[in-house]
Amino acid sequence: MEEIKPQLIKITFDGIEVEVEPGTTIMQAARKIAEADESQAALVPPAMCFYKPLSASGGKCRACLVRVAQGSAKDPRPMPKLVPSCITQVQEGMVVENTTNQNVLDTRKSIVEFLLINHPLDCPICDQAGECHLQDFAFEHGSAKTRYEEERRTFDKIDIGPHVQLHMTRCILCYRCVYTADQITNKRVHGVMNRGDASEISTYIEKAIDNDFSGNVIDVCPVGALTDKTFRFKNRVWFTKPEDAHRDCDKCSGKVTLWYRGDEVIRVTARKNTWGEVNDFICNTCRFDKKKTSDWVLEGPSKVKRSSVISANKYRADLVKKPDFALKLASTQFKPIDDSRPYTTDEETIRHQSIENNDKANHRSLLAKNN
Numbered sequence: 001m002e003e004i005k006p007q008l009i010k011i012t013f014d015g016i017e018v019e020v021e022p023g024t025t026i027m028q029a030a031r032k033i034a035e036a037d038e039s040q041a042a043l044v045p046p047a048m049c050f051y052k053p054l055s056a057s058g059g060k061c062r063a064c065l066v067r068v069a070q071g072s073a074k075d076p077r078p079m080p081k082l083v084p085s086c087i088t089q090v091q092e093g094m095v096v097e098n099t100t101n102q103n104v105l106d107t108r109k110s111i112v113e114f115l116l117i118n119h120p121l122d123c124p125i126c127d128q129a130g131e132c133h134l135q136d137f138a139f140e141h142g143s144a145k146t147r148y149e150e151e152r153r154t155f156d157k158i159d160i161g162p163h164v165q166l167h168m169t170r171c172i173l174c175y176r177c178v179y180t181a182d183q184i185t186n187k188r189v190h191g192v193m194n195r196g197d198a199s200e201i202s203t204y205i206e207k208a209i210d211n212d213f214s215g216n217v218i219d220v221c222p223v224g225a226l227t228d229k230t231f232r233f234k235n236r237v238w239f240t241k242p243e244d245a246h247r248d249c250d251k252c253s254g255k256v257t258l259w260y261r262g263d264e265v266i267r268v269t270a271r272k273n274t275w276g277e278v279n280d281f282i283c284n285t286c287r288f289d290k291k292k293t294s295d296w297v298l299e300g301p302s303k304v305k306r307s308s309v310i311s312a313n314k315y316r317a318d319l320v321k322k323p324d325f326a327l328k329l330a331s332t333q334f335k336p337i338d339d340s341r342p343y344t345t346d347e348e349t350i351r352h353q354s355i356e357n358n359d360k361a362n363h364r365s366l367l368a369k370n371n
């Protein structure tokens with residue numbers, strides 16, 4: 001019998017028409033546009049809590065708010081408020097504005113500010129730096145200044161087992177780890193306790209998360225609130241080399257990314273897709289106990305976005321136009337610092353100064369090595 005395909009729904013997202021199946025969310029429709037044409041990736045709303053592999057995720061962080069300028073073909077009225085694109089389903093004839101609407105962009109800036117109210121700015125010592133979604137979110141949508149003067153909330157350290165470190169002060173309460181523990185482990189012992197600004201991720205009666213898949217909470221955490229104790233403070237992620245590898249595992253798919261420092265495997269993680277979501281959740285044996293190259297069949301360098309700091313200086317360095325990008329940004333985003341030092345916003349002058357400074361720094365490091 002011929003399979004009956006559902007009738008597709010046509011929507012317009014930032015001026016681009018796309019057809020999707022009924023039940024698709026606005027976020028998924030935007031991702032479909034980007035998957036068909038990589039150059040449109042910037043149109044996709046950011047997601048700090050939505051995580052496709054986890055059912056019921058989304059609707060917590062408001063990073064993905066968009067404007068629905070026309071609800072549907074039948075009812076063309078705009079929606080009165082901005083809506084979270086990750087949990088709002090499309091309607092035939094819907095018109096959505098994201099990057100084309102200044103109000104959406106301004107609101108997103110406020111959401112960054114809101115998330116940073118309590119998140120510490122400890123990126124220089126945080127293991128998640130370089131692969132932190134909040135860092136990317138703040139860089140792409142935030143403001144360079146903070147207006148926040150109050151004390152940030154802090155928490156007592158809680159021990160949640162031998163493998164995972166919880167830093168509650170960095171948590172943005174996205175609930176991803178809670179859904180992970182709920183959906184892929186058979187023994188959830190952690191969740192969100194209390195409400196409002198007293199909310200915190202905790203293990204009931206401080207039980208360790210000791211089931212076979214608990215390590216996946218590390219991979220889903222968008223910030224450095226849940227980190228791998230076997231990797232903590234070992235290296236910065238941009239100095240490591242990710243390689244895809246697999247092994248025969250009787251608990252999980254055994255498909256992982258090995259993170260190398262020289263010849264040493266210093267971390268094992270699940271592989272992630274373009275949107276930073278885990279493809280296959282992996283077991284704790286693969287993640288924490290298999291740290292030798294001989295444990296694995298290597299497949300080759302992992303695909304890392306060229307824009308990512310992780311790919312810098314490693315793969316296809318000839319294609320990474322780092323200095324141009326950085327210098328352009330410096331000249332356009334330079335915010336005068338409140339001091340008496342002279343500064344320039346001229347791109348060429350910044351370029352020369354940067355080359356001179358690099359030379360001086362290289363000279364200094366050579367001297368240190370030779371002495």
Ligand code: SF4
Pocket residue numbers: 170171172173174175176177178201220221222223225226
């Ligand atoms: S610990 Fe991480 S994954 Fe869990 S709620 Fe907090 S930010 Fe989200």
Ligand code: FES
Pocket residue numbers: 046047048049050058059060061062063064065084085086087
């Ligand atoms: S990603 Fe949509 S609300 Fe968080």
